[in-house]
Every structure is written in structure tokens, then in C-alpha cells.
Amino acid sequence: MTESPTPYVLDADTMTGGMRPIRQGVIAIGSNLGDRHARLQGAVSALEDTPEVQVVAISSVYETEPVGAPSGSEKFLNAVVLIDTTLTVHTLLDRALAIEDAFGRERSEPNAPRTLDVDVIVVGDRVADDESLQLPHPRAHERGFVLVPWLEVDPEGQIPGQGFVADLIGDIDTSGVVKREDLEILL
Numbered sequence: 001m002t003e004s005p006t007p008y009v010l011d012a013d014t015m016t017g018g019m020r021p022i023r024q025g026v027i028a029i030g031s032n033l034g035d036r037h038a039r040l041q042g043a044v045s046a047l048e049d050t051p052e053v054q055v056v057a058i059s060s061v062y063e064t065e066p067v068g069a070p071s072g073s074e075k076f077l078n079a080v081v082l083i084d085t086t087l088t089v090h091t092l093l094d095r096a097l098a099i100e101d102a103f104g105r106e107r108s109e110p111n112a113p114r115t116l117d118v119d120v121i122v123v124g125d126r127v128a129d130d131e132s133l134q135l136p137h138p139r140a141h142e143r144g145f146v147l148v149p150w151l152e153v154d155p156e157g158q159i160p161g162q163g164f165v166a167d168l169i170g171d172i173d174t175s176g177v178v179k180r181e182d183l184e185i186l187l
């Protein structure tokens, strides 16, 4: 009989000898400004280059109608990335924000056009609600631009407290979420 590896690593942050579990995370990326596809590709490459993050799956690229954005806003390209990570959720958020900054995002008004948006949707069953981080992402369950690409790469996906992605999709209008067969994000 073969022994499967224990999914724990030594906790290098605290040096306590504690162990942090490997958790599966879901990251949503979006862009509606400039070279949208190049920015999504750059975000995935930057995630993969992050120590303690391993990209497990990348969805197709979807072109999506802007949600909650001023009328006349450009369409977004969106995708979802599944990762395995041993990072703490706050360190993962810091990395997501650093990747946004690296691609020149300027924070102006809410829902302003963005070169790159990197949202942490879920990390295993972790729940957070503080000034910097809310987990699960509080609006993910009603966003077709998150749920449609997520279902593609993770048919069993679920949002703690909300339910299965496959069921949540049934409650929303996904007509504004269209797969771009001509585009692909590579690892």
C-alpha cells in the first residue's frame, strides 16, 4: 500500500514549528482597460511566481458586460484561477493587491475602469471579516463573471455559507458572460 503525503508544511512565518495546511483557493481576475488579455496573462504568471502558491487550473477567458459600472464602460475580460496555497489569507490578499499594483492599477472611484482586478474569492473554508479582507468574497455568489469561469474549472465548487456554484448560477442572469474561444491564458 502506498502512503499519500501529508498536506502540511512547516510554518516559515512564525518559526514556531507549527504547520499550515495546503488550502485550495479561488482567485478571480478581470480587466477592462488597455491590453486586457495581456494583463490577465501577467496576473496568472505573477501568481505562479509566488512562493507558496501553485496554480492548479485556469479557466477560459470570458468577455463580460460590466456589472455596477458607469454606463458606457468597456466590457471586461474575466477568468478564474484555482490555486493551492500555504499562505495565510492576509498574505495572499497582500500578494493579490501587489499584483494589481504591478500592472499599474490606479484606485479612483468605486467600479472605475481597472487595468487589473485580482479578487480572492474563497480559500478553503476560511472565513474573514475585517477592515482589509472579507472571505468568502461578499459579492461572488451573485456575479456571473466569477461563477461561470469557476464552474468550468471546478464543477464541485462551493462558497461557504452560500452553496454550490452550480446551483448559484441557476439564480442569476449569465447572458452577459461569453466565452472568448480565440483567447487563452497559459501557465
Ligand SMILES: Nc1ncnc2c1ncn2[C@@H]1O[C@H](COP(=O)(O)OP(=O)(O)OP(=O)(O)O)[C@@H](O)[C@H]1O
Pocket (backbone or CB within 6 Å): 093, 096, 097, 107, 110, 111, 112, 117, 118, 119, 120, 121, 131, 132, 133, 134, 135, 136, 137, 138, 139
Ligand atoms: N476577498 C477580497 N479580495 C480582494 N480584496 C478584498 C477582499 N476583501 C476585502 N478586500 C478589500 O477590497 C479592497 C479592494 O477594493 P476594490 O477597489 O478592488 O474593489 P472592487 O474590486 O472595485 O470591487 P469588489 O470588491 O466589488 O470586487 C482591497 O483593498 C481589499 O483590502
Ligand SMILES: Nc1nc2c(c(=O)[nH]1)N=C(CO)CN2
Pocket (backbone or CB within 6 Å): 029, 030, 031, 064, 065, 066, 067, 068, 069, 076, 078, 111, 117, 145
Ligand atoms: N463584468 C465585470 N464587471 C465588474 C467586474 C469584473 O471583473 N467584471 N469587477 C468589478 C469590481 O471588482 C465590478 N464589475
